[in-house]
Every structure is written in structure tokens, then in C-alpha cells.
Amino acid sequence: MSKVKASLLIGLLSVMLVSLVGCGSNNAGSTDTSSGSGKITLTVTSSMTDEARINIMNETIKIFNQTHPDVTIEYSPSAWSEYAQNLKLSFSSDAGQDIVYVDDTMQQMLQKNNYLMDITGDVKSRGWIDKEVDGAIDFQNARTPGKYYSVPFATAPVVVYYNKDIFSKLNLTPPKTMDEFNAILAKVKEAGYVPMENGGMSNMPKMWSVFHMLYNQAPMDDVKQFYFQKGITPEFEKAFTSALNQVNEWERSGYYRQEDASIDGSAVPSYYAKGQSAMVLGGNWDIPNYEGTNVPTGAFAFPKQDASSKTHAIVNATDGGWALNTNLSAEKKQAALDFIDTFMNPDVVKLWYEGGTTPTIKADMSGAQASDLKKEVDQAIQGTQMGFFLDNAVPGLFDIVNKQLQLMSFQKTTPEGAWAEIKQEYEKLSVAAQGQ
Structure with missing residues (x-):
């Protein structure tokens, strides 16, 4: 995870x-x-x-x-x-x-x-x-x-769960590119629904969104260099800042639930169960949670950057x-x-x-019983490449990224300011980790 x-x-x-x-x-x-x-x-x-x-x-x-x-x-x-x-x-x-x-x-x-x-x-x-x-x-x-x-x-792929009723009413289909994804967010908001759930102060879906976008904008060798505490390349820095800007734009556009005061994300399935949320990022471990909401739910892989992208990496590690x-x-x-x-x-x-x-x-799972949503999640990740949970790059990084996402939500920092703090703390934590 x-x-x-x-x-x-x-x-x-x-x-x-x-x-x-x-x-x-x-x-x-x-x-x-x-x-x-x-x-x-x-x-x-x-x-x-x-x-x-x-x-x-x-x-x-x-x-x-x-x-x-x-x-x-x-x-x-x-x-x-x-x-x-x-x-x-x-x-x-x-x-x-x-x-x-x-x-x-x-x-x-x-x-x-x-x-x-x-x-x-x-x-x-x-x-x-x-x-x-x-x-x-x-x-x-x-x-x-x-x-x-x-x-x-087991692996832990993160996918986008979506409300099939909302998608059907608005004549939407799962997006393949970021432009299509952004168009869906705008249309859902205009129709009066909550485009995406985040989970209050936990910010897990926001964080995973950043990682997904980064994977499809920065070379994987640069991602690995960051993950293995070997430093930060200009291309990686550019991609991380771009992803933070996109999340900040979603926040400013009102694409996340405005009244969400939950702390640890545990309220997300309850919010989703109300039938007013179009999408939420979650792991395959969340399948039982969303099956239990009685909301017709589907799943798709977080979209790649554009139609010309040759690779499609998602957050999915062991x-x-x-x-x-x-x-x-x-x-x-x-x-x-x-x-x-x-x-x-x-x-x-x-x-x-x-x-x-x-x-x-x-193992041959052809005879195994699986729910429709489970099958849809497995189908959604076919053809994608595995990507790290980047907050695991160095112990303590999760708290740093989460804090900066919170400050962005409160308009206490900019994406560029948030990245500067993440970079500075990453470098400190890397030195500490390598010195253990």
C-alpha cells in the first residue's frame, strides 16, 4: 500500500x-x-x-x-x-x-x-x-x-471509482486523457453534483492524483531516482509542480466536496453512498466499501496525459x-x-x-467468483504499468506532502511554494534515512 x-x-x-x-x-x-x-x-x-x-x-x-x-x-x-x-x-x-x-x-x-x-x-x-x-x-x-x-x-492499484447513474444521466464515458477528465469534472460540477471526493484532511485522493499525473509527465528513470533517494531532476520537479497546480485548480474550481470536515478519509464511502458524488480515487481494497453503498459503481484507470502517450503508468505497487x-x-x-x-x-x-x-x-482464477466491480477494476488496469506510492520514497514524506496539500486547500501556500517545502524536506529526510 x-x-x-x-x-x-x-x-x-x-x-x-x-x-x-x-x-x-x-x-x-x-x-x-x-x-x-x-x-x-x-x-x-x-x-x-x-x-x-x-x-x-x-x-x-x-x-x-x-x-x-x-x-x-x-x-x-x-x-x-x-x-x-x-x-x-x-x-x-x-x-x-x-x-x-x-x-x-x-x-x-x-x-x-x-x-x-x-x-x-x-x-x-x-x-x-x-x-x-x-x-x-x-x-x-x-x-x-x-x-x-x-x-x-498482492498488489495495490489505485483506480477511479465512478457513479454509473451520474455518468449515464450526463451522457459521460470514462475518460482516456486528462483533457477528457477535466471536461467531465466541469460538466459534473455544472450539473450540481460533487465531481470528486477527497476525504477532508487526509488528502489521499489528491496525493494519488499528483502521483498519477507525475508518472505520465516525467521519465520513469527520473521517478526512480527520486524514489531511491538519489535526488531530483529538473524534469521531475517540473512534473510535480505541474501536478500540484492541476490539483490546486480543481480545488479552486470547486471540484471537491466543500463541506467535508472529515479528518482521516473514513467518511468518503458514506458521502459517496448518498449518490451525489461522481468520482473518487481509491484502492482495490476499497471494493467492498463501494459495493456496499448500493450506488451503481464502475471503475477506470486514472487517464494518461494525452492520446499520444506511449506509456500509461498508475499508482500500483505491491x-x-x-x-x-x-x-x-x-x-x-x-x-x-x-x-x-x-x-x-x-x-x-x-x-x-x-x-x-x-x-x-x-494462479488460474478463471473459475473464481468475483463481483462485477472487482472484474471492472481488474479490467481497468490491464495494459498499465506499475508505479510507486511516492510518499514511500523516504520515511516521513507522506506527512510533508499531506501538510502542503492542506495549506494549498486553505490558500496558505501556492503549488510552487508547496513544492519548495516538499523538496527541502525530502532532501533532509533522505540524508537522515541514508544515515541510519
Whole structure:
């Protein structure tokens, strides 16, 4: 996600503790891995706190326990807003979980402090690279080329969800270019609808809009240079400023909900459910939220720059990856690796696919049941290229970009001023990150 992923801000549940015990009641409460009893307890955490994914996780653990009846999985997720801090605190106090789900920023933080296990040899010996779609594991471990610290099982594409009734009434079709997109925004506003939802102070849709536009205006090599803390090229700076200007123009034109006072974006599905919102940017993890609104909803990829564009990149990175605590015993390590391997079981892939995820695991999903919206999201991203969640370029950057978007909303800064602050803080944060 993480890339910072809004899914996790809109979870239906707050922090939950789910303790799942392997088959056989005599496993309960046993954490002894040295007595020869063969019983193991693995602690697992992620930021997947929404009810749908907790249910899928429960089913996944049941499948794992079919072949590992003496392994107890204690799954304790925490909300995205707290997750990174919880990981930092738990590992720094020697209480880190055995298996953790990390996005790029979190993986950087833990790996640089030697909290994560290098599982390169295991990834290769278990054939996981061949089981994953091309490049997925390398993308997840892009900052440590040749070494693997985590293994993904899903990607996190951000698409534009749209109200089909509004589009039909106004005789609109999903746009292919930015000019078409802007024309739709103007027409929707003129008709009295809310063109786009943003989520109050969270600004996730605005941020993703900036990233989408940047991908289609700046060379990908320049984007990678920024992402890997190698500096900022003039072309990248020009594209980022241009994207901020476009978002600012949308704000000034009244294309976002004016009375939105929500803080964390959790109100977006509720606003959308009223049937007065034409569009909202969201991840594939939002599919259940929009299916539950009873608003006829479709999806399309954020449009490319113009008809002549040869590439079409969208915000779509690996959602995160399973990583292991570096202090695991050999016995626990093998059980933990087997747990990761369970996510490559076709039956498990099917569970997550039908629950709304876009798997990185190669598996035949032709017989899987999927909603119309799920199918539409998958179809929408066909032919697009993967793009980073750029706020993950350096720890702390999300807060900087979000703050500047807020100041732009309040007309306390200009897009150029916002970029100047983002650039300055990026350079400071990059130095700090490289010095860790």
C-alpha cells in the first residue's frame, strides 16, 4: 500500500485481536519451541483490520493448520494510522512479532535496524520467484537489490471509482486523457453534483492524483531516482509542480466536496453512498466499501496525459510483503516460511482474489467468483504499468506532502511554494534515512 494505503484508514473495525489456534485444543497457549513437544506459536501482525480481510485471514490460517496442526497463529492486526509506530515500538523493545506485513517504508525502517531476516536463500530454494508474477518480489525489495527481506502476495492499484447513474444521466464515458477528465469534472460540477471526493484532511485522493499525473509527465528513470533517494531532476520537479497546480485548480474550481470536515478519509464511502458524488480515487481494497453503498459503481484507470502517450503508468505497487523477525529460532523460521508459502496455495489465492485483492501469485482464477466491480477494476488496469506510492520514497514524506496539500486547500501556500517545502524536506529526510 504502502505505500500509504487508504484502505487501511477506512477499515470497518478498529484495532482487533484475533487469536487463532491450530487444530487440536491441546495446542492452546503453548509457546514452547525448545522442549521437543513440536508445538509452536507464531505471532503475526498486519494493518489489515477491516472485517472482510480478517475473515479471509482466518480462513487462510485454517488452511495452514490443515498441514501444520501443531502451530498456533496469533494474529493481532492494528489500524494503519498506528501500525508503523506499533512496529517500531515492539521491535525496539525486543517484542517484535514473528511475522510482520510491511510496505516499503516499514521494511526500510526495520531492515536498516537489523530487525528483519534476510530470506534470500529461502525465496530462491522454495521457488517463490517463479510462483510470483514477473518482478513482484524484486519490486517489493527494490531498495536491497539481490537480497530479499519480504515476500508479497498482492498488489495495490489505485483506480477511479465512478457513479454509473451520474455518468449515464450526463451522457459521460470514462475518460482516456486528462483533457477528457477535466471536461467531465466541469460538466459534473455544472450539473450540481460533487465531481470528486477527497476525504477532508487526509488528502489521499489528491496525493494519488499528483502521483498519477507525475508518472505520465516525467521519465520513469527520473521517478526512480527520486524514489531511491538519489535526488531530483529538473524534469521531475517540473512534473510535480505541474501536478500540484492541476490539483490546486480543481480545488479552486470547486471540484471537491466543500463541506467535508472529515479528518482521516473514513467518511468518503458514506458521502459517496448518498449518490451525489461522481468520482473518487481509491484502492482495490476499497471494493467492498463501494459495493456496499448500493450506488451503481464502475471503475477506470486514472487517464494518461494525452492520446499520444506511449506509456500509461498508475499508482500500483505491491501492497506489502510478509517478513520475518531476525531472531526466530530455526524451528520457528521453518514454520513461518511455511506460513508464507500458504499464501501461494491456489485455494488461498482464490480466497483473497474473491475478497477483492489483486494477487501477485500466478494462479488460474478463471473459475473464481468475483463481483462485477472487482472484474471492472481488474479490467481497468490491464495494459498499465506499475508505479510507486511516492510518499514511500523516504520515511516521513507522506506527512510533508499531506501538510502542503492542506495549506494549498486553505490558500496558505501556492503549488510552487508547496513544492519548495516538499523538496527541502525530502532532501533532509533522505540524508537522515541514508544515515541510519
